[in-house]
Amino acid sequence: xxDGRSLRIANGQGFxxxxxxxxxxxxxxxxxxxxxxxxxxxxxxxxxxxxxxxxPTRGYATDFVDLVERILPAxxxxxxxxxxxxxxxxxxxxxxxxxEVAREHGARGLRIGTVTGDDIxxxxxxLIDSGVTFENMDDGRPLAEIRDRVLSANVYINSFPxxxxxxxGANIVVSGRxxxxxxxxxxxxxxxxxxxxxxxxxxxxxxxxHVVECGAQCTGGNFSRWWEVEGWDHLGYPVLEVRPDGTFxxxxxxxxxxxxxxxxxxxxxxxxxxxxxxxxxxDCVVDFTSIRLEQAGENRxxxxxxxxxxxxxxYKVSISYLEGYRAVGHLTVAGPDAxxxxxxxxxxxxxxxxxxxxxxxxxxxxxxxxxxxxxxITPPPIPVNEVVLRVGVKDRSRVKVDRFGKExxxxxxxxxPGVTGFAGGRPKATEVLGYWPALIPKDRVDxxxxxxxxx
Amino acid sequence: xxxxxxxxxxxARSGDKGDGSxxxxxxxxxxxxxxxxxxxxxxxxKAHFDEIVQGDVKRYELPNLLALNFILHDSLGxxxxxxxxxxxxxxxxxxxxLRMLVExxxxxxxxxxxxxxxxxxxxxxxxxxxxx
Numbered sequence: 001x002x003d004g005r006s007l008r009i010a011n012g013q014g015f016x017x018x019x020x021x022x023x024x025x026x027x028x029x030x031x032x033x034x035x036x037x038x039x040x041x042x043x044x045x046x047x048x049x050x051x052x053x054x055x056p057t058r059g060y061a062t063d064f065v066d067l068v069e070r071i072l073p074a075x076x077x078x079x080x081x082x083x084x085x086x087x088x089x090x091x092x093x094x095x096x097x098x099x100e101v102a103r104e105h106g107a108r109g110l111r112i113g114t115v116t117g118d119d120i121x122x123x124x125x126x127l128i129d130s131g132v133t134f135e136n137m138d139d140g141r142p143l144a145e146i147r148d149r150v151l152s153a154n155v156y157i158n159s160f161p162x163x164x165x166x167x168x169g170a171n172i173v174v175s176g177r178x179x180x181x182x183x184x185x186x187x188x189x190x191x192x193x194x195x196x197x198x199x200x201x202x203x204x205x206x207x208x209x210h211v212v213e214c215g216a217q218c219t220g221g222n223f224s225r226w227w228e229v230e231g232w233d234h235l236g237y238p239v240l241e242v243r244p245d246g247t248f249x250x251x252x253x254x255x256x257x258x259x260x261x262x263x264x265x266x267x268x269x270x271x272x273x274x275x276x277x278x279x280x281x282x283d284c285v286v287d288f289t290s291i292r293l294e295q296a297g298e299n300r301x302x303x304x305x306x307x308x309x310x311x312x313x314x315y316k317v318s319i320s321y322l323e324g325y326r327a328v329g330h331l332t333v334a335g336p337d338a339x340x341x342x343x344x345x346x347x348x349x350x351x352x353x354x355x356x357x358x359x360x361x362x363x364x365x366x367x368x369x370x371x372x373x374x375x376x377i378t379p380p381p382i383p384v385n386e387v388v389l390r391v392g393v394k395d396r397s398r399v400k401v402d403r404f405g406k407e408x409x410x411x412x413x414x415x416x417p418g419v420t421g422f423a424g425g426r427p428k429a430t431e432v433l434g435y436w437p438a439l440i441p442k443d444r445v446d447x448x449x450x451x452x453x454x455x
Numbered sequence: 456x457x458x459x460x461x462x463x464x465x466x467a468r469s470g471d472k473g474d475g476s477x478x479x480x481x482x483x484x485x486x487x488x489x490x491x492x493x494x495x496x497x498x499x500x501k502a503h504f505d506e507i508v509q510g511d512v513k514r515y516e517l518p519n520l521l522a523l524n525f526i527l528h529d530s531l532g533x534x535x536x537x538x539x540x541x542x543x544x545x546x547x548x549x550x551x552x553l554r555m556l557v558e559x560x561x562x563x564x565x566x567x568x569x570x571x572x573x574x575x576x577x578x579x580x581x582x583x584x585x586x587x
Contacts, residue, residue, distance in 0.1 A: 138473055217468075222546075224466035224553070225567070263481070266520050267468040270479025273524050274472060276517050289517050305519075323537055364532070364539040372540075373547040375507045377554055392539035432537050437473075 006248075007191050009184050009208070010239040013037040013084075014215030016044055016061055022215065022237045023067055027074045030239065030253030035075070036183040037084035038213055039064060045177065046320035046433045048088035049121065049152040057097075059090030060174075065097050068172065072105050075171070083162060083183050087174040089152060091116050094174050095452065102454040110454040113165030115175040117447035120317070120440070121153045127444060134317065134438040146436060149321040155440060156316045158282035159205075160196065161447040162186035168451045177318065179281055181209025184240065192244045202284040203308025204246030207291060210279075211250055211268050211303070212238040218250060218268035220258030231257015236299075247304040249296060260299040282315050282442075284308040314439040323434035324361065325401040328392035329408040330368075332421030335385050341416035342367055342389040348415055349391060349407055358403055362394040388421070394432055401429035458556045464565045465491065467549030475510060475530040476545025478552050481522045483565040488521040490559050500525050503555045504548075525552075 010032055012023025016039040026035060039061035052059030064086035075082060087094045095114040102110050120127065124147075128134065134143040143150075154177035163186045165173045178186070185205035188194060194201045211218050219238050220229040229235075236256025242248040250265050252258060269291065273279070276288035285308060292305035333342040346365045353360075366372040368388035370380040393404045405426040412419050461467075461480070464487050469478040480495065482488040501512040510528030517524060531538045531545055542548075 222468065224462075224468070224549070263466060263483075266481050266522065267466060267479065269520060270468050270477075270481065270517075270522055270524055272470045272472055273477055273479060273515075274526065276515050276524055289519050291519060293520070326539060328539060362533075362539065366541055368541060373542045374551045374554070376505045377503065377507070377551050390541055394533075394537075394539055434537055 006241045006243045007033050007188060008239060008241050009034040009036060009187060009212075010237060011036045011038065011184070011212035011215055012237055013039060014213065014217065015039070015041055016063065018215050020063070020067070024070055025256075026237055026239070026253070027071050027078065027080055029256065032078065032080050032239070034187045035080055035082045036212070037064065037067070037082070037086065038180045038183060039084060039086045040088065040177060042318050042320060042435050043433055045089060045154050045318060046151040048090070052090050057093050060088040060094035061086035064094065064174075065101060068098060069101055069105070072102070072107060076107060076110070081166065081170070081187065082172045083166070083186055084173070085175050085178050085183060087114065087116070087176045089119050089121075089154070089176065091174050091176050095450075098172065098174065099452060099454060107454050110172070111170045111451055112454070113162075113168065113170030113173040113449065113451045115157070115161040115165060115173065115178065115447055115449055117161070117445060118155045118157045118175070118177040119153070120155055120445070121150070124150065124153055127440070132440055132444060134319065134440070137316075137437040137439060143319075143436070143438070146321040146434065151320045151322060151433065153317060153319045155445050156282050156318065157445065157447050158182065158311075159185040159189055161449050163189035164449045165451055166190035168449070170451050180213040181206045181281060182283065184209030184212060185283060188242055197310075199284050199308035199310060200306065201246045203286040204248070204306040205242070206279075206281050206283060206286050206308070207269075207288070207303065207306050208240050208242055208248050211265060212240060214268065214271060216258060217271060218265050219252050219260050220264060223259070223264050223267065225263065229257070229259055233257065246306060247302065249300050249302050251300045260301055262293045262295050262301055265293060265301045265303070280312060282311065284311050313442055315442055315445055317438045317440050319436040319438060321434045321436060323432040324394055324396045325398045325429040326392060326394045326432045327401045327405050327427040327429050328390065329405060329427040330421060330424075331389045331408060331411060331419055333387050333389055333416075334418040334420065335383060338384050338387045339367060339370060339380065341418065342387045345389050345411050345415045345419060346391065349411060353404060353407055356403065356407075358400050360393040360395045360400060360404070364392040366390040398429045405429070456558045457561050458558055460553065461495075461555045461557050462553035464557070464559065464563075465553070467553050469545050469547070469549035471531060471544040472526060475508070475526060475528040476548045478525045478527065478548050479522055480525070480552060481520065483521070483567050485521065486563060487565050488518065490563065491523060491557075492516065494557055495523060497525065500552065503552065504530065507548075507551070
């Protein structure tokens with residue numbers, strides 16, 4: 001701890017696919033106690049589940065192992081602990097690989113913690129038989145509608161199992177589907193001994209986690225006043241300094257680009273927000289209308305006043321299922337008359353598919369450069385110099401979706417003049433994954449914590 | 456009263472939320488917040504987004520952050536992972552709402568306004584809200 005009172009926590013990964021260098025820079029470019037990494041989204045879980053079915057040694061975020069290899073010497077030297085939900089649907093396999101890597105690097109004494117128990121795919125029938133209904137939280141539909149197409153089922157578990165692994169001396173903790181803000185809350189529970197009924201403190205740690213869970217989105221990334229952001233090529237990722245009373249500062253390492261202001265932090269507080277008085281997590285219910293922010297220095301925002309309430313009796317379950325297949329294709333149409341010609345291309349495409357006997361569950365035609373993002377909010381500039389025709393289909397039949405993919409390239413030679421941009425080949429059908437949120441009583445879930453030492 | 460782009464008196468952030476998206480709109484001072492509470496109703500936001508929002512719009516107030524949070528139901532053409540749309544997660548809905556023209560008192564100027572021509576002043580806008 002830097003001053004004996006606060007814990008420095010940084011998040012170096014907002015999603016699987018975020019900057020591969022950001023976590024390395026966070027460890028190397030300034031003081032740090034804990035590095036968190038968020039690898040999971042709803043879609044990610046079902047992709048990982050498919051990988052594990054093909055190969056039992058996979059199903060976790062392999063990027064994380066590559067990262068640990070890069071930062072192992074630095075985190076050992078500086079005593080930085082690492083918390084990541086990189087375990088995906090196979091935390092044990094991730095742990096095994098990490099232990100191998102640590103041994104190869106001679107990291108004797110390094111402790112790796114693993115949290116499991118969130119993956120209930122194999123227990124689904126047993127749980128249904130015992131009375132858990134898993135009805136859809138959004139519309140109340142029964143799970144039976146999609147049961148035979150379920151690909152993954154994971155519980156958003158609370159932050160105490162990861163905290164336990166840290167308290168047992170783990171230097172690196174790998175979990176499955178823990179919540180994104182929980183990655184930050186867990187080390188705070190471990191460090192400060194916060195209890196499971198200290199709702200204001202748990203809420204404060206949750207808000208701290210929410211601010212940094214999307215990486216640079218609170219330090220200048222995606223910021224409305226983008227013209228005020230400098231140093232885009234070395235944008236700093238967020239560093240928290242959290243005190244035992246739950247108040248905290250948001251900052252970034254000195255010398256990095258970006259900015260941390262009341263405005264930039266407020267924007268991230270509103271990100272993916274529902275009812276601000278009812279921000280429900282497995283650990284507590286946060287009231288976002290209690291949060292107070294102040295600029296406490298250059299690139300430093302102080303956060304305090306956070307109130308929380310008792311957690312609910314249920315955990316949220318994230319279930320994914322196979323909804324069908326999709327494909328999306330593009331063509332670029334150059335002017336003059338770019339938009340009119342793109343419209344002719346679209347009419348020709350859908351007409352040819354109809355003649356071939358293909359009707360689809362869903363089709364989409366968009367004109368990128370004109371109105372694909374904002375529809376009729378703004379009238380299109382006339383004339384546009386060029387436009388990208390973006391067409392897509394979704395259907396239960398993979399064969400039909402693949403047939404669609406074959407109908408795009410011919411437009412280059414059998415459509416209006418000035419059509420190009422077909423270097424990528426035919427778009428192939430890919431699986432569409434449906435998302436099914438549900439609830440499960442907390443006592444039906446039993447997380448397990450294992451801590452192994454490298455010898 | 457004068458009509459100005461929302462971008463000149465507020466900032467925004469959006470992302471996906473269940474079957475739709477959410478847009479957070481933040482004022483730069485207390486007076487700006489009060490103007491938005493009065494003017495930027497859920498009905499006006501729904502009308503602005505037109506066919507993008509197929510469901511209801513719900514508004515929440517966060518006076519501590521000078522912010523309003525809008526939930527745009529059924530605005531992604533299917534949930535994020537199942538949508539065919541270019542903007543499958545509503546990432547650009549914040550920018551879309553900032554293009555709205557809002558009515559504010561003639562004497563209201565926010566403490567921070569757009570610079571470098573990024574946000575045009577009211578006089579540079581036509582009736583359709585597009586830069587001239």
